[in-house]
Amino acid sequence: MAEQEPSFFPREKLLERQKFFQSIHKHTYLKGPLDKVTSVAIPAALAATSLFLIGRGIYNMSHGIGKKE
Template identity: 70%
Template sequence: MARIQLMRDAPKFRVLTMTEAPFVPREKLFKQQQYFQNLTKHTYLKGRYDVITSVAIPLALAGTSLFMIGRGVYNMSHGIGKKE
């Protein structure tokens, strides 16, 4: 939860600051930093599911598009699926 603190810098002005609790405890953050800094993989492949999003999905899209292009060329060369 966010807490709002009012601080007086001058008699006429008030400064509104927001303080929030950290998302991750410091110890866990330091452990994750050490883990990611010691890996020898590329930066975009360091996370748990990064291989899926960076490698598998683009390969699946490329394979699907090549299949559809090949099927279209085959259908055009054999006259399949023409509208009359």
């Protein structure tokens, strides 16, 4: 029989974390401590930036700013 590889994480810690994540009644993508940053803040910042750039482009086109000669 082949030897088993040692796990990356101690079994007790793994079971402890599993119980922690199973006990939280939030959406699965917001369970970790930094998940709000990656799932909410970054997409919100990208959306805000793109809306600003689109608005600036429409303003510049309507006023004829930045045309190439």
